[in-house]
Amino acid sequence: MGSEKITDVSYxxxxxxxxxxxLEMSYAIDEKQxxxxxxxxxxxxxILIFHKEIEQFLLVRQFRPAIFTATVANLPENIGKEFDKIEWSNYSPEVGYTMELCAGLIDKEGLTPRQIASEEIAEECGYRVDPDNLIHINTFIVGAHQSGNCQYVYYTEVDESMKISEGGGNVHDGEVITKVFLSKDEACSIARPGPEEHADVKGPPGVLFALQWWFFVLDPTKKGLIANPPTGYYWQPNNMKVMTDVKFSSDFDKKKYCYNPKRMKFTMNGITRTWDLALCPSTTSCILADMAKNQLVLLQKFRPPVLVGKSRVLKENIGKQLEDIDLSTADPKMAYTLELVVNRVPEYDDPRKFVRIAVKQLGYDLPESDFKFQAKCVPGIGQSGDTQFIYFADISKARICEKEEDEDIEELRVSFADLPALYRQHLVGPPTTYYAIGYALDQLLH
Incomplete structure (x- = not known):
């Protein structure tokens, strides 16, 4: 892998x-645009895959152009440079490789997500799994701030009797995918890092959640916490807004939203490929808990793109063009998510400093030393290439300070007793929300 070269890079x-x-999305609330x-x-x-015979988790390793581009472009020597001024061939493609779950886009008309998942397992990993044998773990919201897409997450177990090929992805699309096996101990160090350690995953937050789910839900000593929720808690958004007159336009000022799409062309392993990017800044987030009251603190956020994303996967809208979907009849509850507090992080600055700022804006002032570094992952493996740093903090120790008001954000406290029920609810928010719930139940409850 170390001798691999990337050449002829252009954008x-x-x-x-x-x-x-x-697109620019416009909408009205109480006649205000x-x-x-x-x-x-x-x-x-x-799909999280567990190989029963060798008792190891099967993940995939592949080159992600967005991560390569974001990593190299944000190195100190390249900050502020135009892309055509960067010597891309001087950098090892290794910085662009990930370790992620077997995954794929829902881009095959007429196939259900479960059927597409089955095809991806065969294509990338070389095992035949009947779609009906996939356990549906959860459905996340990904890209809540701009796309509101849904990701369906499954679990399955395989053995060598199910092997049909060596896998490796679609060679016609230039995919170069290799299988990665993780032992239980290696996976557990990601799901449950030690007191002075953090999980470092060169892959999306879904890896954090999926491995945590396996050890937490399937561990017979803990399974009851999820399998039999002690309450009937079900989150419903508070103080909902109703959007009307929803429209989309492709003629907008991209700088207004920092939307900077690029098509990358490059040659690697003798194959010339193109890849479409829309880079985003890295972020830091925080799992907040009030340990004095046994509550997890989440943020209810009003996310117009999420209403669109959820509407697009409704049965009556499958296959429709965006302009043919009647968003005026959409349930306003679909525009809301539960998320962690988050803040942007300039490259090569201290994420802890910026997560402290974000928490302080909620009205809780804590010293930087009170933020425990829990995990690092890469949410935007496909197109945005951004990194996310995840911390934990106990706000029962915080000094109450002035809160920065935001009409689209509302604090929500959920008792630890209600978290198992919330963990089972689909489309609540991004994978980091479910990771936070699992973290509270797995590591804070006792």
């Missing part, structure tokens, strides 16, 4: 892509 900004389409970015993308599936 263009003027292109049409089937994988993304930047609002605008936000909407990046139309495809939904996806992801």
């Amino acid at each position: 263009i900004s003027d292109f049409e892509s089937k994988y993304q389409k930047g 609002h605008h936000c970015e909407f990046n139309m993308k495809m939904g996806s599936v992801a």
